[in-house]
Amino acid sequence: MPEIVSYSHPRKILGYITSVKLLSLCFAITSKEVYPDGSVFHRLVHLTLCTCWKEWLKLLMYLLRNSPTLQALKLIQRHTLEDDRQSPRWNEPSSVPECVLSSLETLQWVRYEGTEEEKGVVEFILKSANCLKKATISSKATDPNKKLEMIKELSSSPRRSPTCQLIFD
Template identity: 40%
Template sequence: MGMISDLPDQMLLQILSWLPTTEVVATMLLSKQWKFLWKQVPKLYYNYSEHEGKDFSEFVSRSLQLHVAPSLKSLKLSISPYCDSRDVTNWIDLAVSRFVLELEIDLTAAQYPMITALPKSMYTCRTLSCLKLKALVLDDIPEDYPICLSSLNYMYLSVSIQVSADKFIGKLSAGAPLLKKTVVQGPVYGDQFLDSMTSYSELKSFTTCLSEWGPTVDSYFNKLEHLCMCTCSSGWWDLLINFLQRSPILRQLQLIKSCNSRPLSSGNQPGFTSTTHVPECLSTTLQTLEWRDYAETEFDMPVASFLLKNATRLSEAKIFLEYAAGPIEKLRIRTALAKLSRGSPTCHLNIGN
């Protein structure tokens, strides 16, 4: 104990920042030196699984009220099914009053829908740079709420939204001029959502898993450089080709299966229809392609062939085969992929397991 206690307080605070807040608070019992140190820790992480029953809410409320650090770098809340929505609202208010930089709220464990409206203070948090919302039920942002998220540059939404997602995200984006990366998972519908995305003047990276989305995209992503798309849903290629046609400076493309949807059988999977209009980014800017959980269905192979043939500036293509495939099947797929024509003479094709 003597050796670690001899370290400067700032170093001790950095060490404590890596621990769950339950363990951080427990250090107050070690000695007089540690009695108040936990109140200065810049990162707080609350996980309901470390508590029993309703003790979790009381612990979070009490420790947040006692926290005296001038600024809060990060607050992560993995919330108990027993929490009251009013408690969560109060916790967010407290975080905003501490000039929070990163805020994450995870309601994955909740047994019933909770949180239908975020507190007004969150929408005017000028210090917030990273916002992650998981498994929340959100209402529309009231018209009289001013929105000023002048530092927000990363947003992750995996939520159940009672109103149209395009309305919620559109309003949120209006006050977030520095937003550069957005990850959206869940039931988001309509072209208005895309219109709100393109309104982000600095949006350079976009990740999406929109299994219910239609294939038409009418908006242009003039500054988008990185696109990550989930391949879980039917017709994802139609959506992808629309994105490629409207992202003229795209440099990186990732195709992944990020959700738990069951793979489509070949009988239900739509056939690939090659387009006569090759997206501009394939012939001018696309440099890297990464495809995970590649299964070489009747759909995947033509898509891979189209991308490799027309991406004339591609420097590297990484294709990782679906885990369920056996060794003989993987060898056959590798052989087939290696034979595909490549439009870029300098493209290095890397095929992994």
């Protein structure tokens, strides 16, 4: 069973755990001091990242750039978001992280809302991932029309990997 560690200085702990194979992160903090300088997660193959923190997009891109052997990515909204939470801005990176090009095989998104930022991340991974075998999207939407619109949008997104299955829950 994985250990759960709570630490008030995420930058320090991320710098110390660069040899992990499985990592699950949720930062319910407002600190921007998260990214350890020069840390590379060479052994990380499974990453779960909570999208409840307003800086989750920056952390995601940091981890993708610094995890060259990542095979499985799970994004999940574990906590209720504050109504006044500012949505992060998606800016497509100028280069594709090595793991997306050479090792990422699965993407799972739990409680996907279909925001522009979320859609941007999924579309970027679908069009960039050479080895992606399966992308599973579990929608948070209860409105069947909204859910159908999300399915149509993502289904029409180009996929780099010809064998990638796009599954909607």
